[in-house]
Amino acid sequence: MTTLSLLQLYPEQLGVSGDGGNVVALAERARRAGLDVELVEHRPGDSLPVGADLVVIGSGPLSTLRSIHSDALRFREALSDWADSGVPVVAIGGGMELLSQGISGEGADLEGLGFFDASAHRGAKRRANYFRVETAYSGPSLTLFGFEDHATRFELAAGASAFGTVITGGGNGDGAEGVSRGSSFGTQLKGPVLPLNPQLTDRVLASAVSRIGGVYDAGPAHATLDEYARQSRLVIEKNLERAFKAM
Amino acid sequence: MKYVLPILLGRLVRIIARARGGGSAYPGYLVLKLLPSFLTDVTKQFDRGVLFVLGSNGKSTTTHMLSDVLRAHGLRVFTNPTGANLPQGIASALLSEVSIFGKLQADVGVLEVDEAFAVELSGHLHPSTVLMLNVQVDQLYRFYETSRVADMMTDTAATAGTHVVTNRDDEYLGPFTSSTLDVTRFGASTELVAGAPHGLQNASAFGGKTEGSAPLHAEAEVRALSAQGATIALSRATGGGSSSLEIRLPAKGLHYAVDAAAAIQTARVALGSEFDESKAVAAFAAMKPAYGRGERLKIGTDEAEFVMFKNAASLQLNLDALTDAPEQVLLAIDEGTPDISWIYDVDFSSLDHVDVVSGEKAWQIALRLEHAGIPIGTVEPRIEKAIELMKALPAPASKTKNFIVNYEQMMIARKMLGYPDLEKRA
Ligand SMILES: [Zn+2]
Numbered sequence: 001m002t003t004l005s006l007l008q009l010y011p012e013q014l015g016v017s018g019d020g021g022n023v024v025a026l027a028e029r030a031r032r033a034g035l036d037v038e039l040v041e042h043r044p045g046d047s048l049p050v051g052a053d054l055v056v057i058g059s060g061p062l063s064t065l066r067s068i069h070s071d072a073l074r075f076r077e078a079l080s081d082w083a084d085s086g087v088p089v090v091a092i093g094g095g096m097e098l099l100s101q102g103i104s105g106e107g108a109d110l111e112g113l114g115f116f117d118a119s120a121h122r123g124a125k126r127r128a129n130y131f132r133v134e135t136a137y138s139g140p141s142l143t144l145f146g147f148e149d150h151a152t153r154f155e156l157a158a159g160a161s162a163f164g165t166v167i168t169g170g171g172n173g174d175g176a177e178g179v180s181r182g183s184s185f186g187t188q189l190k191g192p193v194l195p196l197n198p199q200l201t202d203r204v205l206a207s208a209v210s211r212i213g214g215v216y217d218a219g220p221a222h223a224t225l226d227e228y229a230r231q232s233r234l235v236i237e238k239n240l241e242r243a244f245k246a247m
Numbered sequence: 248m249k250y251v252l253p254i255l256l257g258r259l260v261r262i263i264a265r266a267r268g269g270g271s272a273y274p275g276y277l278v279l280k281l282l283p284s285f286l287t288d289v290t291k292q293f294d295r296g297v298l299f300v301l302g303s304n305g306k307s308t309t310t311h312m313l314s315d316v317l318r319a320h321g322l323r324v325f326t327n328p329t330g331a332n333l334p335q336g337i338a339s340a341l342l343s344e345v346s347i348f349g350k351l352q353a354d355v356g357v358l359e360v361d362e363a364f365a366v367e368l369s370g371h372l373h374p375s376t377v378l379m380l381n382v383q384v385d386q387l388y389r390f391y392e393t394s395r396v397a398d399m400m401t402d403t404a405a406t407a408g409t410h411v412v413t414n415r416d417d418e419y420l421g422p423f424t425s426s427t428l429d430v431t432r433f434g435a436s437t438e439l440v441a442g443a444p445h446g447l448q449n450a451s452a453f454g455g456k457t458e459g460s461a462p463l464h465a466e467a468e469v470r471a472l473s474a475q476g477a478t479i480a481l482s483r484a485t486g487g488g489s490s491s492l493e494i495r496l497p498a499k500g501l502h503y504a505v506d507a508a509a510a511i512q513t514a515r516v517a518l519g520s521e522f523d524e525s526k527a528v529a530a531f532a533a534m535k536p537a538y539g540r541g542e543r544l545k546i547g548t549d550e551a552e553f554v555m556f557k558n559a560a561s562l563q564l565n566l567d568a569l570t571d572a573p574e575q576v577l578l579a580i581d582e583g584t585p586d587i588s589w590i591y592d593v594d595f596s597s598l599d600h601v602d603v604v605s606g607e608k609a610w611q612i613a614l615r616l617e618h619a620g621i622p623i624g625t626v627e628p629r630i631e632k633a634i635e636l637m638k639a640l641p642a643p644a645s646k647t648k649n650f651i652v653n654y655e656q657m658m659i660a661r662k663m664l665g666y667p668d669l670e671k672r673a
Contacts, residue, residue: 014454021591024618049548061392067453104469127586147586190588195614224617231610231626239582239607 002214003036004205007052009075010060011041011226013068014095017149019058021192022090025201026054032221033205035214044071048078052087054208055079059093059190062108062122071109072098076113086211088204089115092193093150096120096186100154115118116179116186117157124153125211127170127224130240131189133177135164143167145233150192154179154188163187168240183207198222200228250288250349253281260552264379272331275338286334286371288349289341294438295322295355297372298517299365301400302380304448304561305506306359308498309380311537312530313518314357320518325353329538330654334368336399340533355517362396365403374410378513380506382419382450383560384589393450394419404428412509412625415465416440418452422463431484431516433508434465435501439472443501444567445594448560467512469504473564476531479511481524493522494531498541498667500568502561506554508612539657549642551664553650555657559589564652572599574643576651578616579630581606583655590615602640605633606656630659 008015008023016045027037040049044067079099083089091099097120102112105122112119131148134141144164154172156162156179163178163185164171171177171188177213178187183204187193202218218226261274280287287566290297300310307329314324327340345351351389360368369377382397397419404411407428413420415434423432464484464485471478476496482489492511496503515522536542539555556562578601580587587608595616602624604612616623627633637648650660 010416012451015587015592016589018588018591021588021615023620024591028618061394063392063394064453147588149586164252190586192591195591195618196611228610228614228617228626230616235607235610235628242585244581 001034001036002209002212003038004030004208004212004214005038005040005051005053007040007042007055009042009050009055009057009072009095010044010068010126011058011077012043014060015057015066016060016064017058017093017190019056019092022056022058022092022194025192025194025198026056026205029198029201029218029225030205030209030216032225033216033218035209035216044068048074052082053212055082055087055089055205057089057091057095057099059095060164061094062103062110065094065098065110069098072113072160073111079113079115083115083182083184086207088207090194090204091116091184091186092144092190093188096188097154099186100179101157115184116181117160118179119155119157120152121153121155124151124173125170126151129169130242131169131171132167132192132237132240133164133169133187133189134167135173135186135200137163137180137200138183138207142182142197142199143235144189144193144197144200146189146196147195148188148192152188184239194223196229198226249282251347253278253285254342254345254347254349256281259354261339261342270340272333272335274342275335277283277341278342279335279338280390285338286341286368287373287642289345289351290356290372292351293325293353295373295517297356297358297408298513299369299372300357300359300378300380301362301365301372301403301404303362303383303396304558304564305380305502308503308540309378309506309510310357310359310539312507312534313513314424315377315534316514316527316530316573317355317357317517319526320355320514320521320523323352323533324355325351325355326357327359332359333364333372337368339540360403366406367401369403371446371600373408374406376410376412376513376517377404377407377413378412378509379420379423380509381414381447382415383448383558384450394452397452412513412516413507414509415463416447417449417451422460429516431461431466431512433467433512435469435505435508439469439501445563447502448507450562465508467508467515468520468549469501469508472501472504475545477507479504479508481511481515490524492528494528495534496531497534497536499570500564502564503532503540503570539654539661544661544666546664547638549648550644551648551650551660553652553657553660555652555654557653559592562651563593566593566597567594571596572597573647573649574645575637575640575647576601576605576649577605577633577637578612579633579650579652579656579660580608580612581653581655582608584608584653591618595619595621603633603636604628605630606653630656631663634660634663
């Protein structure tokens with residue numbers, strides 16, 4: 001049986017808004033497809049993992065990004081090498097910003113890992129709303145639903161590609177959303193994004209599993225998950241225009 | 248005489264708002280517009296001043312406990328109803344009790360205060376004592392940074408007249424000190440916290456910890472939990488004797504015991520030498536649960552036990568307080584809680600099934616539970632129908648049907664079970 005090694009970076013620090021849900025969705029769907037899943041968590045001070053088949057880094061506020069910053073910089077080469085060999089890296093919110101060239105504005109002055117060729121500018125208008133995005137990540141166009149909660153303008157360098165297009169919400173601030181690099185991507189989609197959008201999850205898993213010579217197929221064991229996710233997205237779609245008051 | 252017109256107007260608006268079925272803060276808003284000094288003028292009549300209760304979680308419960316302990320000492324207490332913790336809500340609550348000349352017969356005000364408005368309210372109400380309960384990851388869509396919430400609380404504490412009571416076990420709040428204020432602490436013993444499945448759910452001050460500093464003393468410390476209550480040890484940081492109180496708790500769970508320790512310690516500093524341990528114990532013995540916190544209401548021949556939560560921390564603490572997997576359980580969240588990403592941070596393993604999931608977020612709850620392998624009976628987004636389904640289930644051996652709900656769903660459910668608006672809503 002194929003074993004998929006799934007690495008989550010900083011589960012406590014970058015895990016305050018359900019980021020573990022993305023890991024749970026990947027692991028659960030992989031298991032239901034008959035794969036073995038090995039979960040690895042990296043915490044500040046741990047030795048660098050030798051490798052991984054799939055990497056997830058979640059979101060956190062600036063104070064916690066600062067607290068793991070020096071530890072995270074140690075991944076600069078490794079993450080890049082893994083991604084070049086086809087390992088998908090999924091980065092959400094603050095995690096995506098940390099993997100960019102850097103975070104500036106509002107007193108933030110944080111060098112990034114340069115994994116994504118983009119830069120994050122804090123101090124944009126705060127957004128807390130439902131979020132609808134279209135992406136062509138690893139296949140034909142997909143509509144994704146989730147929640148958006150940030151105050152970042154995310155600027156892609158010339159030549160970098162966005163993860164998707166904003167249909168409803170703020171995203172990067174210019175109509176584009178997130179950033180992609182091969183089978184890796186960063187996004188502001190929360191909710192969390194992977195349980196809510198199983199087709200995206202399946203594309204991530206298909207990339208990761210095919211790289212290690214396995215086959216990933218969603219089947220009847222996934223039907224209930226898919227139905228609950230579909231119904232959840234319908235409710236979000238109905239409430240898309242709602243905005244939530246920030247202070 | 249300057250009070251008569253604004254108060255009459257506010258009252259009138261209140262009557263209209265209530266007749267239309269709203270528990271509205273608008274009357275308070277109106278009075279504050281007409282009479283900006285209203286809050287200050289009314290509360291300065293309280294001989295014993297005003298006490299603030301701040302925290303991410305447990306404000307209502309603790310305000311309720313502290314009020315009852317002070318009443319047991321013979322004080323007349325003015326307090327604000329659950330959730331009416333913004334300036335206009337507090338003004339509305341005062342409006343319902345003042346005479347048209349602005350007089351209010353109370354000795355002390357015990358007020359739960361929203362973190363974001365606490366410093367501003369302190370400017371009007373001049374609290375003698377500020378109690379800080381905890382900083383938990385809460386409403387990130389509103390506050391962005393947990394550390395910002397901590398700063399709001401400690402900035403407010405610094406404006407206290409005399410006393411600050413803080414949580415020894417909270418990384419943000421425990422270290423609070425002041426050269427001019429009397430600072431004391433409450434907490435739970437290391438053994439109890441270590442034995443709780445997911446601890447006390449206080450937020451971590453990542454990177455902000457002061458390593459190597461001397462351990463902090465808790466003048467009121469929870470030492471043991473029993474089926475009915477808790478043991479709370481009382482002492483002073485230096486000198487003086489110590490004693491141990493056995494109190495009954497109005498609801499189950501370590502977090503309620505910690506709230507009780509906080510309330511008792513606050514009553515101790517506010518009452519000084521008048522504090523009487525036996526009166527505090529008697530107050531807890533007679534205490535009813537706060538609205539929706541372990542409250543039991545009749546449902547057919549059984550009882551519905553309500554547990555209300557508003558975030559991952561309070562949901563986790565309430566799940567951890569379950570002694571056995573409930574026989575019959577409803578879990579409901581609606582749009583009152585906009586982003587529920589955090590349900591993936593919650594460990595639901597104390598449930599072996601959920602009979603009905605409900606609220607507009609029902610499908611998202613179902614999705615989360617399915618990922619955790621917890622079987623679901625029915626997904627029914629309409630709470631009214633969901634309650635009918637719960638009613639229709641055969642009588643459970645425990646005689647208890649558990650309702651785990653957010654605030655808005657609780658309000659609807661209570662009403663449906665024939666308990667409308669029991670709470671004094673200003
Ligand atoms: Zn059942």
